[in-house]
Amino acid sequence: MPQLNGGGGDDLGANDEMIPFKHEGEQDEKIQENAFTERDLADLKSSLVNESEINQSPNVTAPGAVRRGQQGYQRVYSDKHRDALDEVSKHQDGGLYKAPAYSGYPFLMLPDAYLPNGSMSPSSNKVSVVQQSHGMHPLTPLLPYSNDHLNPSPAHLPADINQKPGIHRHQSQDLSGFYSLPPGGVGQIPPSMGWFSHSLMLGPSGMHPTGIPHPAIVPSTGKHEHDQYDRNMYSKPHQQAKQEKEPKKPVIKKPLNAFMLYMKEMRAKVIAECTLKESAAINQILGRKWHALTREEQAKYYELARKERQLHMQLYPSWSARDNYGKKKRRKREKQQDSNSDPGSPKKCRARFGLNQQTDWCGPCR
DNA sequence: AAACCTTTGAAGAAT
DNA sequence: ATTCTTCAAAGGTTT
Numbered sequence: 498m499p500q501l502n503g504g505g506g507d508d509l510g511a512n513d514e515m516i517p518f519k520h521e522g523e524q525d526e527k528i529q530e531n532a533f534t535e536r537d538l539a540d541l542k543s544s545l546v547n548e549s550e551i552n553q554s555p556n557v558t559a560p561g562a563v564r565r566g567q568q569g570y571q572r573v574y575s576d577k578h579r580d581a582l583d584e585v586s587k588h589q590d591g592g593l594y595k596a597p598a599y600s601g602y603p604f605l606m607l608p609d610a611y612l613p614n615g616s617m618s619p620s621s622n623k624v625s626v627v628q629q630s631h632g633m634h635p636l637t638p639l640l641p642y643s644n645d646h647l648n649p650s651p652a653h654l655p656a657d658i659n660q661k662p663g664i665h666r667h668q669s670q671d672l673s674g675f676y677s678l679p680p681g682g683v684g685q686i687p688p689s690m691g692w693f694s695h696s697l698m699l700g701p702s703g704m705h706p707t708g709i710p711h712p713a714i715v716p717s718t719g720k721h722e723h724d725q726y727d728r729n730m731y732s733k734p735h736q737q738a739k740q741e742k743e744p745k746k747p748v749i750k751k752p753l754n755a756f757m758l759y760m761k762e763m764r765a766k767v768i769a770e771c772t773l774k775e776s777a778a779i780n781q782i783l784g785r786k787w788h789a790l791t792r793e794e795q796a797k798y799y800e801l802a803r804k805e806r807q808l809h810m811q812l813y814p815s816w817s818a819r820d821n822y823g824k825k826k827r828r829k830r831e832k833q834q835d836s837n838s839d840p841g842s843p844k845k846c847r848a849r850f851g852l853n854q855q856t857d858w859c860g861p862c863r
Numbered sequence: 864a865a866a867c868c869t870t871t872g873a874a875g876a877a878t
Numbered sequence: 879a880t881t882c883t884t885c886a887a888a889g890g891t892t893t
Contacts, residue, residue: 750885750886752886753886754872755872756871756886757871760871761887764887773890774890775868775869775889775890776868776887778890779870780868780888782870783869783871784869787871818885819876819884821885822875825884827866
């Protein structure tokens with residue numbers, strides 16, 4: 498597993514690269530924060546892109562170039578964070594899910610109101626990840642994993658679930674510990690979690706046998722997936738009716754990566770601060786805030802993402818990211834691909850000239 | 864109505 | 879082994 502790559506030795510070079518960027522990010526952050534509070538919002542919006550270009554990559558003029566440059570940096574950067582994460586994991590794997598920072602993470606995002614009995618608030622374990630204070634969607638991706646949903650009666654579950662062939666991807670003790678219930682919690686997650694460990698067990702519209710939709714599963718309608726998901730959350734009968742109408746095969750979405758989890762948590766906060774609503778702009782801010790995070794702060798999300806992937810893998814052993822390839826139709830990308838596939842358009846400008854010589858890149862690459 | 868935009872990270876495909 | 883592509887979320891914008 499890539500994220501477990503101990504990184505083969507934390508080369509100090511990584512740190513050397515990390516530091517300047519981080520400072521840069523912090524500066525940006527300060528600027529950004531000031532912008533939120535002092536700058537006219539319209540100015541902020543209009544200057545957002547320019548500002549980011551100036552701050553992040555002075556040599557770059559085109560947004561696309563920013564993207565490319567960052568991609569080049571990205572891998573190194575992510576590797577470094579994996580290193581950081583590994584460091585954290587080294588500390589946490591032994592006790593992470595038995596305690597502290599992340600124990601019961603899936604429940605962390607759960608408003609107390611959703612907690613079993615309403616009494617077992619994991620507040621003591623809450624990390625800053627908690628979202629409701631920002632008006633975030635209370636039902637985060639991991640909500641369905643909560644014991645609130647596990648609770649509702651294993652009686653609903655097929656008796657032979659754990660005996661289903663092909664779903665015996667080894668159950669990591671790590672994971673079962675990770676999703677362990679609070680002491681005194683009502684339900685107990687079966688060690689195997691096999692009761693909902695295969696997509697085949699899901700209804701036509703991605704409903705869990707318990708009636709709780711898994712966040713990674715959406716009806717394959719393409720558009721308005723999220724709306725449907727939200728409706729599924731709150732209107733069960735309606736959903737059931739729809740379930741009958743839609744024999745379509747459910748789409749299992751990719752598990753969220755660290756940054757996506759971070760975005761999900763922070764989006765509402767950023768929107769509240771700057772009143773921007775345009776996701777593209779918000780995401781730019783979030784990207785910069787992400788870089789401004791400390792390693793430890795980021796490590797939290799890498800760890801959460803790792804658990805997400807683990808659980809996703811257990812829930813849908815046969816799922817592959819490839820399954821969703823081609824589900825989205827592209828308009829512009831195709832053009833870009835065409836230009837890239839052009840024999841006269843060298844794809845490897847970045848590799849050839851490096852990020853510091855982007856002026857030597859061909860037009861499309863710039 | 865559907866794709867785009869914009870971000871980072873993970874996975875898979877391609878080279 | 880390295881590079882490239884696609885998708886994950888989100889919601890206003892563009893086509």
